[in-house]
Amino acid sequence: MAQITFVTKNKEEKVLEGTSGSLMKLATQNGVKGIEGECGGVCSCATCHVHVPEEHQAKTGEASEIENDLLELSDNVQDNSRLCCQLQITEDLDGLVVHVAN
Amino acid sequence: MSENNSKGKICVIIGASQAGVTCAFALRSEGWEGEIILYDSDPMLPYYRPPLSKAILTKTENIEENTLKPLSLYETENISLRLGSKVDYINREKSSIELQDGHSQTYDKLVLAIGSRPIIPGIKGINEAKNIYTLRTAEDAGQISRALDSCVKKRVLIIGGGYVGLETAASLHKIGAKVTVLERESRVLARVTAPEMSQYFEDLHSENGVHIITNKNVISFEPQPDYTKIICDDGTLYNADIIIIGVGVFVNKELAENAALEVDNGIKVNEYTQTSDPDIYAVGDCTNHFNPHYKKHIRLESIQNANDQAKVCASSICGNPQAYNTLPWFWSDQFDVKLQMVGLYKGYNEIIVRHENGEKHKFSVWYFNGDTLLAVDAVNNTKAYVMGTKFIKGANKVNKRNLIDPSIDFKPANLLANNV
Ligand SMILES: Cc1cc2nc3c(=O)[nH]c(=O)nc-3n(C[C@H](O)[C@H](O)[C@H](O)COP(=O)(O)OP(=O)(O)OC[C@H]3O[C@@H](n4cnc5c(N)ncnc54)[C@H](O)[C@@H]3O)c2cc1C
Numbered sequence: 001m002a003q004i005t006f007v008t009k010n011k012e013e014k015v016l017e018g019t020s021g022s023l024m025k026l027a028t029q030n031g032v033k034g035i036e037g038e039c040g041g042v043c044s045c046a047t048c049h050v051h052v053p054e055e056h057q058a059k060t061g062e063a064s065e066i067e068n069d070l071l072e073l074s075d076n077v078q079d080n081s082r083l084c085c086q087l088q089i090t091e092d093l094d095g096l097v098v099h100v101a102n
Numbered sequence: 103m104s105e106n107n108s109k110g111k112i113c114v115i116i117g118a119s120q121a122g123v124t125c126a127f128a129l130r131s132e133g134w135e136g137e138i139i140l141y142d143s144d145p146m147l148p149y150y151r152p153p154l155s156k157a158i159l160t161k162t163e164n165i166e167e168n169t170l171k172p173l174s175l176y177e178t179e180n181i182s183l184r185l186g187s188k189v190d191y192i193n194r195e196k197s198s199i200e201l202q203d204g205h206s207q208t209y210d211k212l213v214l215a216i217g218s219r220p221i222i223p224g225i226k227g228i229n230e231a232k233n234i235y236t237l238r239t240a241e242d243a244g245q246i247s248r249a250l251d252s253c254v255k256k257r258v259l260i261i262g263g264g265y266v267g268l269e270t271a272a273s274l275h276k277i278g279a280k281v282t283v284l285e286r287e288s289r290v291l292a293r294v295t296a297p298e299m300s301q302y303f304e305d306l307h308s309e310n311g312v313h314i315i316t317n318k319n320v321i322s323f324e325p326q327p328d329y330t331k332i333i334c335d336d337g338t339l340y341n342a343d344i345i346i347i348g349v350g351v352f353v354n355k356e357l358a359e360n361a362a363l364e365v366d367n368g369i370k371v372n373e374y375t376q377t378s379d380p381d382i383y384a385v386g387d388c389t390n391h392f393n394p395h396y397k398k399h400i401r402l403e404s405i406q407n408a409n410d411q412a413k414v415c416a417s418s419i420c421g422n423p424q425a426y427n428t429l430p431w432f433w434s435d436q437f438d439v440k441l442q443m444v445g446l447y448k449g450y451n452e453i454i455v456r457h458e459n460g461e462k463h464k465f466s467v468w469y470f471n472g473d474t475l476l477a478v479d480a481v482n483n484t485k486a487y488v489m490g491t492k493f494i495k496g497a498n499k500v501n502k503r504n505l506i507d508p509s510i511d512f513k514p515a516n517l518l519a520n521n522v
Contacts, residue, residue, distance in 0.1 A: 031171065
């Protein structure tokens with residue numbers, strides 16, 4: 001079980017719990033605004049863009065090449081940008097905070 | 103937001119799938135305060151269709167993981183979901199819809215998100231043969247899985263080599279079926295891509311053990327006690343335990359036709375997704391719309407189009423009209439190959455295929471009409487997909503000499519024509 005906090009553009013905080021699947025699915029299943037996951041999580045649409053604060057980056061690791069390429073199609077890209085369909089929920093992510101990018 | 107005076111009004115949406123559900127939630131975020139009622143004849147909580155031929159068929163995911171929204175979210179957003187309810191008729195004079203169960207419901211705004219359904223060809227014996235399926239709904243995917251589980255020989259014959267047919271072939275092969283695909287045209291994907299891509303996918307399937315046979319026109323099915331004989335017009339014969347028909351879709355246009363809305367290869371809509379009746383909108387697979395980028399009327403069968411039109415529709419209904427103007431994109435997953443496509447390739451007069459360092463399964467196909475880049479198909483090559491998207495959106499000219507030369511680094515600065 002991992003507890004994950006999504007902070008949306010209008011500064012709303014949503015604290016969610018998940019055991020498996022991707023962060024994108026967790027967010028869309030709980031109506032987190034700004035996370036759309038239009039392609040269903042196959043890294044094709046860039047509509048699940050989040051920013052990971054520096055202190056949490058050790059938990060999430062680095063983006064893959066495909067992910068970085070695709071991020072170029074999204075707005076508000078920063079060094080700490082990730083597509084959260086590529087982040088799989090494990091216990092290691094417990095306590096993670098991410099900021100919805102758009 | 104009461105500028106749109108939506109309090110006390112009713113927006114009825116027919117079709118609770120990709121387009122309808124997206125529209126319902128978008129209406130709420132655009133400030134619609136009135137009622138929202140979603141109808142669908144499918145009894146299942148609305149789900150994503152793309153995994154039906156991919157992760158769901160291979161059983162790596164189940165349908166519950168692929169619902170569009172959990173039931174609780176419809177409740178929080180006050181969206182009434184009427185599942186298992188078929189709409190039979192739109193009465194424009196009374197601004198109401200009539201349901202199959204005899205009930206009716208009035209509307210102030212009506213959205214048609216009724217999609218399309220598989221074409222069932224009139225092949226002799228089709229009604230008598232057992233184990234014949236199409237793949238459009240969760241129920242279809244479940245039936246195919248159960249049929250395969252209870253079958254010893256697992257000989258699957260797929261009629262039609264479009265994206266759904268080929269994805270289904272790859273998925274069923276992965277879980278142990280012996281798959282043959284019969285295609286009537288001289289190549290697979292004939293309606294949707296160029297010969298170069300068709301060839302690649304034919305080779306990919308045969309390398310992986312799926313049998314693709316083109317120029318095969320099936321004319322009859324002969325049911326045997328525990329399998330079916332499939333006969334083609336050239337006399338060839340195949341035996342299969344399970345038959346899947348994937349020869350394309352029909353628009354569900356009857357509701358619109360019977361209501362005398364304008365229909366022509368789909369329900370005609372303007373750039374705000376409005377039909378010929380200003381209180382009735384249509385979105386998704388069922389629409390025929392104008393694409394301003396390519397300056398032509400088109401009908402698309404894609405998640406992108408369903409989602410984007412749904413949002414345009416919601417903002418129009420809420421009095422904040424924004425013209426639909428999105429570049430089409432689509433994807434397909436077969437075996438370990440990820441195909442990503444952007445733009446519309448039809449009308450090209452030149453094709454450039456760029457391979458990355460001789461890698462067979464990593465390349466991109468660039469479609470041009472003169473100097474204009476129309477579309478890019480990227481195979482295991484997200485970079486190409488992303489660059490293609492940017493170049494088409496920016497109407498950039500591409501340096502074709504650099505594009506074709508794999509020794510030149512694949513980055514925008516090298517590919518733009520003004521950087522020769
Ligand atoms: C197996 C499969 C794989 C796919 N893979 C991809 C992919 O990888 N990428 C991609 O972009 N697209 C893919 N697609 C296409 C994509 O799923 C469709 O474009 C999308 O579902 C269209 O959404 P829609 O809401 O317009 O129509 P639909 O999804 O067809 O929904 C229409 C809904 O309306 C309901 N309905 C119709 N008439 C009535 C009535 N009279 N009363 C009540 N309800 C009614 C139907 O039950 C249905 O639920 C795939 C489709 C299939 C079938």
